[in-house]
Amino acid sequence: MTNRPKLRSALKEAWSKTVEKYDSGFVNSERAVQAILWSELQASFSERFPKVRVFVEPLIVLGKGTDERRKVRPDFAICSATKIIGVVELKYSPRGKAAMLDDVKKLATISAAGSSISVSHERYRGKALACQTYSMATSPLFVWAGFHTGVLQNEISEDVMSKLRGGFFEMHAHTRDRQTPQIEFRVDR
Numbered sequence: 001m002t003n004r005p006k007l008r009s010a011l012k013e014a015w016s017k018t019v020e021k022y023d024s025g026f027v028n029s030e031r032a033v034q035a036i037l038w039s040e041l042q043a044s045f046s047e048r049f050p051k052v053r054v055f056v057e058p059l060i061v062l063g064k065g066t067d068e069r070r071k072v073r074p075d076f077a078i079c080s081a082t083k084i085i086g087v088v089e090l091k092y093s094p095r096g097k098a099a100m101l102d103d104v105k106k107l108a109t110i111s112a113a114g115s116s117i118s119v120s121h122e123r124y125r126g127k128a129l130a131c132q133t134y135s136m137a138t139s140p141l142f143v144w145a146g147f148h149t150g151v152l153q154n155e156i157s158e159d160v161m162s163k164l165r166g167g168f169f170e171m172h173a174h175t176r177d178r179q180t181p182q183i184e185f186r187v188d189r
Contacts, residue, residue, distance in 0.1 A: 003139035014040035015171040023180050030092035051081045062113040077119045083137035091146035094175040098148035104156050107142040108163035143169045150174035
């Protein structure tokens, strides 16, 4: 059994709406996928889970000590009031193979850091807002989502996948010439 069924459900709904927008011609880049998926997630969360926030390309600091610190920027961090409950990586390659390996390695690196991780929500200009730091939840969801031809470019090793066990969720939009993309969801592997 995997974790975060409500989050997975919200992601599925938002991904399906994003694919509909792709099919209507509104998606032409990974940034467009990011913007539309963010908008759909925000709409879903504001109704059902008002304390959940989705941060776009947040700076995530891994490790607590100065020697072990490393910084990464996933496409999204999904946070509850105090915890990171989901991390999302996106890929847009509707005419080709999806290069999934680097994204999944990034998710595995974030997962392996465990509780030694934080997302800091900071504003650089504008009126002063209270900064919130989010730490990793005990059972976060690690998500890879992509538009591609259905053939993945790289096999992902068991070593990498073992770091995501129980928390990995894939959302695919398999593209075909002159056809509506086929949506596929995979839980763990």
